[in-house]
Amino acid sequence: MDIDLKILRYDPERDHKGHWEYYKVEADPEERILDLLHKIKWFEDGTLSFRRSCAHGVCGSDAMVINGENMLACQVLVKEVRNPINIEPIRGLPVVKDLIVDMDPFFDSYKKVMPYLVNENETGERERLQSPEERDRIEDTTKCILCAACTTSCPVFWTADSYIGPAAIVNAHRFIYDSRDQESKQRLEILKDVNGAFRCRTAFNCTSACPRGIQVTKAIEDVKRETLLNN
């Protein structure tokens, strides 16, 4: 079948602002949106630029706005979206070229929440014990692949990029609720900040956007509650 694509292009070496370009691509209904982008890049217009790597939804490179919603281009099939297909870069981060945005602010927020296990006890020669129930508490938030689909779907983040954003909170949650960690207090202190978890207005966009099915809004609410209890 023929697919019509409309892609928001921007080349900083040529353009003052973004503009739409139109493509027609022959595709099977089972193909991924990423496959369509590759067909354009490889056989039609090599200047089209986007990030990608694993092509099956685990590396988090290719989050983009497809027909108005944040998705991974490698995780959506042609038959699942309406034709014509509109593709834009994710919102709220500076566009560098075409579908590529500057991810540094996103990773800076991630690094603010101490995204690593802190435990000062002697470790011993064997593993620390953790019950299956304790482990299950962090099952959901350990799935995060840092693709930024959640953060860049958040209307609060669009208007105030100082907001730490859902992804950073999810990664804080992953350690706050880990029975082996000892720094919850400090993370909660960080998230109490004016740009922390309480900026969330529970729009649930992040939960819809997460390609890993993480209950992002719920995780943010957990953190808010924990912050109040911690006071």
Place this chain on the structure above:
Amino acid sequence: MKIIKHSFDGVIVGAGGAGLRAAIEAAPHMKLAVITKLYPTRSHTGAAQGGMSAALANVEEDNWNWHAFDTVKGSDYLADQPAVDILCKEAIDAVIELEHWGLPFSRLENGKIAQRRFGGHTVKEGADPAFRACYAADRTGHMILQTLYQKCVSMGVEFFDEFQVLDIKIEDGVCKGVIAFELATGDIHIFETRAVTFATGGFGKIFKVSSNAHSLTGDGPGILYQKGIPLEDMEFYQFHPTGIYRLGILLSEAARGEGGILRNKDGERFMERYAPSIKDLAPRDMVSRAIATEISEGNGAGPQNDYVYLDLTHLGAETINKKLPDITDFVRTYVKIEPINEPIPVQPTAHYAMGGIPTDVNGRVLSDEKNTVLPGVYAAGEAACVSVHGANRLGTNSLLDIVVFGKRAGQSMLDYVSKTKASSISDSSSDDLVNKINNLIEKEHTDEFSVGRIRNDLQESMEENSKIFRTEETLNKQTKILESLRERFENVTIFDKGKVFNTELMEAIELDYLLDMSESTVVSALARKESRGAHSRQDFPERNDTDWMKHSFAFKNGNSATLRYKDVELGKYKPMERKY
């Protein structure tokens, strides 16, 4: 383009499991840079699923010697046994260390790390399948990558994200530095350094149906191969039995470890005929060949009889959702079937390079078959060949390899840096690369010589002629095809002439490496007149221990390769017939 110079004691190229583990070892004691063409968390370690083996004995009696026995037998006796002993012995501490750093392993009721069965892993030297693979659901690689990156963040490791290393400078046989291209700006960066570790991963994109990421183009092996460093055991490439039909997306062996069964079009559990004792949990080379044989004999399913089924329907929703959540999600996403109720169409998919940059057990790169060490250059992970996987890697042993030998490579860098003085690299050292890039950009674009078309033809022909079964005829045919692809590549052109994120330019350079990898693979495969592990010659179907207990070393020679050989290091396990 600007040229920017940096000075470091050590540089690690690649930020998957091996690179990050090496960084954790080296960073506290030297000025270290980690350079990666992706963001670290995009690395393909994150796509590994089923587990990481170590004889923790959390479920049943186990010891690392049995793990070593299985690894050597799985390798079809081509692995170097002293290296395998190191791998399996150090596995235990490696897993414990990851747990201490926060890796969220799945747990047993008693709180210990959970372990599951996996292909080729047995207790008591083949008696029964072993519960040896430590796992975090079916996203073990994701958790390893995240944990190692988190550890690096906590240590303040310095990363150069989205910088692609394209050259190494070796003068008088000693490493002087590497040259990198900054994707965001098109600037060239000269990294003056006396120690470099290549941890760039595999090169599964030489094949069409592959579990590998688009980024896996053999960059590290390619850079060194072009400098005259040989590539070891390139004829041994692993095809994973269960890739999603046509797409090649990996469905972990853990699916069979948890009880999944392979069936042909008649519903027959055909592995009973090929490996009567451990059946569906036979090593990957055997299962992939069994599937290919079923298909060629007309027992494949589907309108073209070209796939088999992975049947999980008897496992029940709870086991599937709890233990195999990701892979069953892949099936729902890409095949639109419900694996709880329906069997999954699968076919073998290009998965893992046993071969690569030759190293010793300390990650030191060897520049020939006589074990001559190349000072200051190290390699680890899939890019390297120690060799612990021999002719066929066992499932879970790659995650082990990256942490055990990543750590050792990091230690070797430290050791070398502490004993040598910093040396300087000239400002003109990037001239070759700058010329190469300018030439590529200046050539007018033509369709015939586009990167996409040449690479497409490469992947399709490699798939056709040098996949699971090979013969002299198919390999000769592929040799000719590679010659013509190389000629076309000499004229390769790109459409994008810009500086900012010129990913097409990078794809053109990566295609050069893919051609190198393919050429060395085919030359090595043509020469090895026997069948061993993943290298299966239909015209030489038997293993030949008299003539071929040796590793191949392919040296680049124009657009072909010259081969030399090195004997396998044996140990306590004597080669025997490989039956399961």
